[in-house]
Amino acid sequence: MTLHPDLTNALAAVQGSPDDTAGWKRLGLMIAAHGTPAHLQQSFGYRQAQHGDAAALLFSALFDQELHHNEALRDRIVTFADHCPEDETGTVMRFFSGCIQLCHGDPDAGVETFARAAACIEANPAPFQSIQHLIKAPAFATMMLTPTEVENRWSAEPALTVPTAVSVEGAVPEPAGRWVCASCDSKYFNAFAGPFGEAAGVLGPVHIHVVNPTESQLALMAQQTAPNRQFSHETQTRFLTSPYYAANRFFHLGWLMDRYGSDILMLDIDVAAFHEIADVVTAMQKGDLGYFAMPTVIPWLRHAVPFLYLRHTEPVRLLAERFDRLLRSMLEGSTWFVDQMGFLNLLNAYRQIEDKPEIIGLEAADGFPFAAYITPSGDDDTKAWMRTEAGFSA
Numbered sequence: 036m037t038l039h040p041d042l043t044n045a046l047a048a049v050q051g052s053p054d055d056t057a058g059w060k061r062l063g064l065m066i067a068a069h070g071t072p073a074h075l076q077q078s079f080g081y082r083q084a085q086h087g088d089a090a091a092l093l094f095s096a097l098f099d100q101e102l103h104h105n106e107a108l109r110d111r112i113v114t115f116a117d118h119c120p121e122d123e124t125g126t127v128m129r130f131f132s133g134c135i136q137l138c139h140g141d142p143d144a145g146v147e148t149f150a151r152a153a154a155c156i157e158a159n160p161a162p163f164q165s166i167q168h169l170i171k172a173p174a175f176a177t178m179m180l181t182p183t184e185v186e187n188r189w190s191a192e193p194a195l196t197v198p199t200a201v202s203v204e205g206a207v208p209e210p211a212g213r214w215v216c217a218s219c220d221s222k223y224f225n226a227f228a229g230p231f232g233e234a235a236g237v238l239g240p241v242h243i244h245v246v247n248p249t250e251s252q253l254a255l256m257a258q259q260t261a262p263n264r265q266f267s268h269e270t271q272t273r274f275l276t277s278p279y280y281a282a283n284r285f286f287h288l289g290w291l292m293d294r295y296g297s298d299i300l301m302l303d304i305d306v307a308a309f310h311e312i313a314d315v316v317t318a319m320q321k322g323d324l325g326y327f328a329m330p331t332v333i334p335w336l337r338h339a340v341p342f343l344y345l346r347h348t349e350p351v352r353l354l355a356e357r358f359d360r361l362l363r364s365m366l367e368g369s370t371w372f373v374d375q376m377g378f379l380n381l382l383n384a385y386r387q388i389e390d391k392p393e394i395i396g397l398e399a400a401d402g403f404p405f406a407a408y409i410t411p412s413g414d415d416d417t418k419a420w421m422r423t424e425a426g427f428s429a
Contacts (some may be wrong), residue, residue: 038068046078046235053085056092061095067112079124083162090123090162094169097131100144104400109135109332116148126155130172134332142383143181145334150176158287159250168333171370175335176375177366185361185384193363195263198243198269202294204251205260211240213316214295217304218244218284220277227305227412232264238300240264240318244287246271246280254381260282276364282362282374285340288355292347297355303341310411318397319344321328323351326378327405328396335372338379338396339405359379 038046045065046196059082062275066074075093083089102109116132119125120231133149142344153176156163163169179377180188215235219227224245236239239265245252256266267287271279291299325344329336345351362377369427385391397403 039065041065042069042074050078051077058093059273060096063093064099064101066110067097067115072115072125072265074118074323074332075124075128075340079387080122083123085332087162088165090127091125091165093127094130096167097127098168098331098333099302102131102135103330104330106139109139113140116387121155126152126163127169127221129155130169131332132333137179137334137379137383138332138337139421143177143183144180146179149179149334174370175372175376178369178373178380180365180380182384182387185380188364189357189384191360191364193360195274195363195366197283197359197363198271200267200269200287200290203256203260203266203268205257205265206262208265208295209240209262211263211295211297213298213300214237214242215239215292215300215302216242216244216291217285217302218246218280219304220246220280220289221248221252223280224248224303230307231260231302231304231410235302236263237309238312240268242291243304244284246283246305247275268305279366280371282366282370282377285355285362285374285377288345289352289359292345292352292355296347298347299345301340301343303411305412306409307412310408315342315403316344318403319395320346322346322395323348323392325353325395325397327421329404329405330399334379335375336380337374340374342405342409346392348392350390354381354385354392356403395416 036060042065045062046059049055049062052058062078066078079089079093097112102112102324112128113132113135116128119128129148130151133147134146136145136148138145149172153172156169157173161168215238217231224243232241232243242265245256245266245268247270248256253267253268256268288299288301298320323346327342329339329341331337342384345355358377358381361381362371362374363378365373365377367374382394385394399405
């Protein structure tokens, strides 16, 4: 069998420099593109025996924007994974196959394939300990739903009852075509509400919802309430976890749409500044719902919800109600990224609905790189600590 020149060169490179991890990563991508499961076993099996890091290197090789942009490569990985053994590298291949099917193909098959990979990781976690996305795959697998399961969940009354949002009394809200909204717990409020209010004010009047605010925060909200600055709060006693706080803004989305009778721009609260954001808003307003589609096949990263534009229409109001019910049904036992996994599940179900709102995902390849428009507040380590303090469920 004649090997593809790129695969031949990649094999020669690791044979000449067996300790070059960059060479191994390129080899992994070339095997996925041009090789066979036998090539994968022979080469990465040797690497595993010598260094014990074959799964990590293969994951690094495939955790690449090339998979998002290259449809032929995605299709090949799905087929490739079907013939891989139940070893470390075969599990990585099936992990990516499931991700690809969930984000770009058949969500029913994606749920099944991902669950198979997650079961292998759960049964033998040692080779995957250093790979954050892989070691959490068993937890993510519980949040992956087929479109039929999604429709069943949004049609039923969720077991979780969300506390009613209570408006802070004060100035009457001003009429506006768009309200900018965010939600947080009391710790995030102290850290980020001030910078967020200043930054988001350029986009429209601002509403901030707070879970379990302190008495001093309630007093501060009352002082700061104005026609273009509104607050609400809730008392939550059961789900005191960061996944609940992350999903919370979508539990009150319908209430916000009804309260203001306007479009809603729903944002994460840890934002310090926006840059040239008018083009983004204009692009999203061409549809009924707009978001940033990230250049990856990892499901909990692909469909980003830190910036979500929703038009004030009946189909979007129905979508908001369904999203609320779906997320509440997913929350028990969930982990971080439950909001983005819920959004992925929602979009996959909506693809099968004929009469639906127009959903626009802004792609970096089309000139909409998310990081170019937003400067986040706080550093990652501090926010990770705050999530842990808030009751982070891993």
